[in-house]
Amino acid sequence: MDYLGEHLLPGRIGHFFATVSFAASFIATVAYYKSASSKSVDDERAWRRLGRITFTIDGLALMGVFAVIYYIIRAHYFEYNFAWEHSSKTLDLKYLLSCVWSAQEGSFLLWMLWHFVLGIVLIFTSKKWESPVMSVLSFAQLCLATMIVGLYFWGAKIGINPFMLIRHTELFDAAPFLHEASTGMLKHDYLTYIKDGQGLTPLLQNYWMVIHPPILFLGFASTIVPFAFAFAGLWKKQYGDWVKVALPWTLFSTCILGTGIMMGAAWAYESLSFGGYWAWDPVENASLVPWLVYLAGLHTMVIFNATGHSLRATYLFIFLGFILILYSTFLTRSGILGDTSVHSFVDSGMNFQLIALITVFLVPAFGLLFWRYKSIPHIRKEENINSREFWMFIGSLVLFLSAAFVIAATSLPVPNKLFGTNLTIGDDATFAYNRIEIFIAVIVGVLTAVGQYLKYKMTSTRNLMKVVPPTLIAVILSVAISILGNIHYDRYGNGFLAAIHLAVFCAMYAVVANAMYIWSAIRGNLRNAGGSIAHVGFGLMMIGILLSSSKKEVLSYNTTGININFLPSAKQNPMENITLIKNLRTDMGKYWATFINNDSVDSRNRTTYFHVRLQKKKNQDEFDLYPNMVNTGKSPDDNVFNPDMHHYWDKDIFSYISAAYNPQQENQEDTAAFRQYTIGINDTIYYSKGYIILDGITPNPNNTRYHFSPDDTALMANMTIIDKDSMRFKANPAFYVKNNRIVPLIDTVFAQDLAISFNGVGSEKKLIFGVKESAAMVPFVALKVLLFPQINILWLGTFIMIAGFAISVFRRVKLI
Amino acid sequence: MKKLHIVLLVFIATSIGLLISFMGNLSTYETIASAKQKEGKSVTIIARLDNSKPIEYNAARNPNYCSFYVSDTLGNRAKVEYFFEKPYDMEKAERIVLKGKMMGDVFQITQKDGILIKCPSKYTDDPNVAKKNLTEN
Structure with a gap:
């Protein structure tokens, strides 16, 4: 039966591309495997050639899939489920692109496209490692292709077909008006009833949504490269050779994944009304944990390069890091985090496939590691306790421990599901993590600082003494911060407050020691100072986090007379929001706050800006904030709120609307009389x-x-x-x-x-x-105003750390 | 004993210590009835918004007080008091995870992130919600 207005051709082309990519990646896997395991040079070359060709075909087909999806969304072909579910006619052009990766299938596609790009670079650069490494990468492409191919094998559906027609889904079962009353068949003009798609949720309509996912997925995708090298090393029994070649890749991966994570943090901070940049949400943790493990692996790789120690640990960390990437994919996409995370996807019926994805990498990697463990070369003589490698190894272990703790806590829903327990983190989730992680920060800070001044093999006392000046300077600076910095975070008692002060010292220690190391030991040669620069950045990030979190203040404590609640529960009431009536200057602690107007309306984006003036009581410092309200277009009452900030060099004043009167009701006439x-x-x-x-x-x-x-x-x-x-x-x-x-x-x-x-x-x-008594609503806005001191140190540290990573990548590429 | 072994022992001991301290601080999922048994103790309940009673939130009067009723799968009902702004799209939520304490007959939530809403509009992949939206169109 034909239906009116359907465009079936793009879907057929798209599905064809998806199938081609599936088949091509299969051939590429086989070809590269054959090439890697062939004995004769001719065979190796011939198979490699086939591998290259099919891998490229796979990549081109993936681009085709992407192009067709984009075309369908762009043309608003709502007969396709993908377009209907994820896009709408009112969306801006740039968000049409983000629609693609807001969906599960789309984000897998993005992941594969990055694999393709990385694979092309590997084909050109990895020389003798090409075949074994590319077999792993092609295999990963094959596994991921199953997620979007949407084929049926013996009745079992594999993957989600992004070109599924909406009438093939179960959606219409619940919509009797689309069916002929007499026959129960779908009406032939059903499409005329579907006016618009579901659209992208307004919370995601933000420029960060355009750039954060691609970067994060590049980070995710790139983790396969070190994994593939490690696997190739075991497979080809060239146990240590790969480390040097893979080191820049590990640096690259850590750099990009770190950038992606921090972009997410910046997004959460800047444009979502979460009131912070990090909330230990399971989805955030799921990307932090592999990063920490790769950081550990990165350090053991450096140790191995310099001394020959820690190769086994390197294998362990690199394998675990990649498996954790897959595991976090499972966590965020299986719906298992549904009750613990605000960000996770809901179950889309692919759980078996997601678990299988982990298994097909976990079993061979760890099987091979176990099998070959004894033959992996290691140095019998132990590291000296005053050697750099010993303490670097300890540092890696601590990073790993930190990761293990976070992932264990995040995974609580998994044992709950498996064993029927019902454990969960209490109502103060952040503190459950912070009270552990602060000690990790302490240890990592000190190790980062002292580690730089230790020499490989053995450190002489004379060399060790060089760490004294930075230690003294760090003590002076951090004591100054402790005394003058007004850190009085006593919510969790004096023990935790002391830990904060200690951590500030350790972070400062890392910054000062590494900065002075660049200056004294490397004589300011920045090209060789990638590691130290990254450490300085990391230390600054820790300082920024410690200060901005411990000194974060709610400025909008409701101290005004009008809303004091005399209910018995009033003591419990944190009262973080303040209600401002239009044009009424209101006492807000250290500030006077006035809601001036909400006349500024951007009708194209359905955004209303609320103009709020804050005036500091002490020095009359005055500034304006424009937090806004975006109507979702569904109903006048359906609004989301975006924050606005006022930046100072040493702090941000951050505000968002918690509730506001609805301007559309403003014109109701006030007929009540006195x-x-x-x-x-x-x-x-x-x-x-x-x-x-x-x-x-x-x-x-x-x-x-x-x-x-x-x-x-x-x-x-x-x-x-x-x-x-x-x-x-x-x-x-x-x-x-x-x-x-x-x-x-x-x-x-x-x-x-x-x-x-x-x-x-x-x-x-x-x-x-x-x-x-008047029923008409008074123009008001309920506002939350937060103070984040020293938040810029966090962002500055992030930039410096990323720059340090980038410098290291270039240096290590040259050293291959 | 090698140094590495000592290190690993310390490492394992620390991990166990961490695990015990972490487990000690965990709370459990409760039903409304069992939460009432544990009055004053911090618990987590998973419930559904009771649509027969209105969500009470008057931002002009008090922006820091939102109260509503929930019911759990066993059919028990409780009033919830949340001392923050009304969470976005809460009316549409399929299910609500609440972290707080039962005080008398009222479940009180004093942490901002004490309400987690599986909000359909956040990720539109939920087929049930999509169905609902389609029929409403």
Whole structure:
């Protein structure tokens, strides 16, 4: 049966490409395997040639798949499930691209495309290692191709076909209006009912979404290269030769993966209202852990290069690092983290395939390692306790321990699933990690600092003494920070506070020692200083993290009178949000805060900017913040909020909207009228939500709000409003006499939608008030304002560390 | 004994120490009924928003108080008090993970990340939600 308006050709082409890629990667795997294991040079060459050709065909086919997906999204062919689920007509061009990798299939595709790019570089550069290394890479391409091929083998579906038509999914079963009532068949014009796709969630509509995933996936993809070299080394029994060649790749991988992770952190910090850059979310952890293990592997590789020690440890770390990449893929995509992470994908029925993906790499790698373990060369003589390699090895172990802890904690849902336990991290997840990781930071900091001054094999006392000046300087600097830095993070007691101070010293130690090492030992030759530069960056990152987290402050503590909650639970209430009424200057701790307007609207992006002015009480320093609200286009009430920041060199003031009145309701007319009451002092007026007590009156008030002199004729009423939940508010309506006429000054209690006017004095000491209850919403914004001190040290450290890595990559490439 | 062995022993001992201290601090998933038994103790419950009662959140009045009702798979219901802003898209959530303490009959959450919402609109891969959206269109 033909359906109206369907475009079936692109899907057929796309699926053809996917199948080609699957077949080509299979042939490439076989060809490279044959080449690597062939005895004669001619055979080797011939098979390698076939391998190269098919690997390239695989890559071109993958590009074809990508192009067709993009075309379908671009043309808004919603008959394809992919386009309907992940894109919509209103999306900006640049986000159409991100639609591709917001989907599971799309992100696998991105991963494979990077494999292709890396493979091409390997074909040109890896010389004698090409065949064994490329067999592993082609095999990985084959495994990943199964994720998108969507073929049926003996009734079992393999992978998700990105070109699945929406009418082939189960979606329509739940939509009777798309079916003919008489026959139950799908209507031939069903497409006319599908006006638009689901779109990309507004939280992901951000330029970070365009760049963060590709970089992160390049990091993910590149981890296979060191793995493939290590595997090739074992396979071809050239146990140590590969290390030198693979070292730049490991550096590259660590560099890019680190960049990707920190981009995610920057994204979370800058444009999501998470209120921070790192939350120990399982999905964040899942990419941090392989990075830490590769960092450990990187250091043991350097040890092996210099001394011949630690080769077995290198195998272990590199294999584990890559397996952890696959494992984290499983964690984030299987839906198993559903109850612990805000970022994870939901189960898409590929769990078996994901577990199989881990297994097909884990079993051969560790099987071979176990089998050949005895023949891996190692030096019988132990490392000296005063040698660099000994302490570098300890450092690697500590990094590994840290990774092991994080992944164990992150994996809790796995034993829960396997053994039916129901364990979970308590309500303070961050601290569960921080209290362990801070000691890791302490050890790593010291090792990074001292390690540089140790020599391989053996360090003489004279050399060791060179570490004294940086130690002294670091002590002085960190004590200065401890004393002057106002670090009083006592939420978890003095023990943890002491640990923070200790960690600040250790991080500072790493920075100073490495910086001085560049200057004294390498004489400022930056080209050879990649390692030290990366260490300086790492130390700075730790300082930035320690200071910004321990000194992070909520500036918007709700200290104003109007919202103090007298419920019994009030003590528990952290009160991090403050409500600002339009044009009403509000006391916000160290600042005055005023919500000025929300007139700035970008209708193209459906974004409303809320203009908030903060004024520091102490020095009148004044600045504006424009946190915004983006309407999702689905309904006027469906909005997401994006933060805005004010940057200082030493801190960021960060704000986001927690809730706001809806400007679209603003024009509702206020038809409520004032009702008159004549009461005496201590009498009450009842209104719909509670009652008002007149506590007393003040003649000619002179306070922050009214400025009358004793010569005026003015009266201010002091009223307390108590609502049905025992919330208390103050109101001070007043009036003054001008030209023998009474001019009332209305006071409003916005929280109660209440306006009170003081209309004059009646007989028998009674006073006349008008009370109006209005249903119309008052323009307000509930805001959270956070202070992140020294956050720039973190970003600066990140840049320096990445630069250090990059310098090392170039140097190690030259040294091959 | 070789140095490496000493190092490995220390390493293993530390790992075990870490593991024990970490396990000691873990909490458990509870049902509403069993959470009531453990009043005042920090627990995690997985529940579903009870749509028969409104989510109470009035940002103009108090932006730091959000209360709602949840029910768990055993059919028990409880009121939840969350002392932060109402989480985005909470009405649409399929299921809600709550970390907090049962105080009397009210489940109180005093950590901002004490509510985890498996929010359908975050990742639209959830077929159930997609179905729902399709039928609503």
